[in-house]
Amino acid sequence: MIYLILFWEFFKIGLLAVGGGLATLPFLFELAEKYPWFDVKTLTDMVAISESTPGPLGVNMATYAGFSAAGISGGIVATLGLVVPSLLIIILLAKVMNRCRENCRVQRVFYFIRPAVVALILGASWHLAKLAVFDAKTALICLGMFAAVHYFKRSPILYICAGAVLGIVLKL
C-alpha cells in the first residue's frame, strides 16, 4: 500500500515539478509534513548527498526519499513514479514538437510557471535555512559559505566537504 502512495506522490512531483531538480524540493517538503517517512531536517542531508553523488539531482532526491519511506523497493518505486510522467508526456510531445514550440500560449504558460516555482523553492528553503542557521556562529558560517559559492562558483561537492570539516572542527 505504501508503494502505491509513494508512486502516486512521486508521479505528481514528476508531473508538476517544472524546471531543475531543485524544483522537487517544495514537494518533498510537503511530503515531510504530510507523511511520517522522513522529517524536514533530513531534507538538507538529502540535498547534500544528492548533490555530491552521481546522477541528476531530482532523481537522487526521489530515490533517497523513497528509500527513507520504504527501503530499497521504496526508492525504486519513487524513482519510477517520478519518471513515468516525463516518459508519457515526451512521447506524446515528440510527435508534435515543432508545432508546440512556436505556440505562444505554451510559452506564456511557462512565463507564469517559472516565477511561481522560484517562489515555491524559496518558501521550502526558508524552512531548511531556519533549521540549519540557529545562532550567530552558524549564521556567520552560512554567510561566508554563500559568499564563497557566489564568487568562486566551484563544484558543490567542494563546499559540502568544507561544511563537513567545519561541522566536525567547530562541533556544530
Next chain:
Amino acid sequence: MKIYLQLFWTFFKIGLFTFGGGYAMLPLLQDEVVRKKGWASENDLMDYYSLGQCTPGIIAINVATFIGYYRAGKSGATAATLGIVTPSVIVITLIAAVLQKFMANPYVAHAFEGISLAVVALIADMLLDLGRKNIRDWLTAAVFVIALGLMVIAGWSPAAVVLAAIAAGLIPQREKKQ
C-alpha cells in the same frame, strides 16, 4: 535489441558521471550522444533542452527520453530513461542504507550540521540565479509575490500553486492584441 542496450548503457554512463542538475549533463551528452554516437546534432540537443525545461518533469529525464524516442521509438525512450536513473538508484540506496546506521555517531552528526549550512548557501546561490533568469518584469514579479503569498500565508500546496500559475497563463491576454 542492440540499440536498446546501447541506449541504456550510454545513458547509464551519463547518469553515473553527472553531478548536480540536468545542466551538468550537457557536456557529457555532447561527447557521448553527439560526437561518439551521432544520435543527435548539437542543435537537436539544444532543442531538447529548451523543451525539456518547459515540459513537466526533471530536465535530465526529459532530455534522455527525447533522444531515446527519436532513436528507437517508445522502447528506446524507456531504455534511455531507465539507463539514466539506474546509477542514482544504486548509489543512493547504498549510501542511504550506510548513512542511516552512522547518523547516531556524533562526528557524523556534527559533519551534517556543517553540511546543512553549505547546502543552504548552495540553494541560496541557485535561487538567486533562478530568480534573475525568471523574474524579469512587473508581471513575473507579481506572479512570484502572489505564489509566495499563496504558499506561505494561505498554506497552498506546491501542486495547487503550480496549477494556479498554469491557469493564470492560460487566460487570454487582451492588452497586446488591441
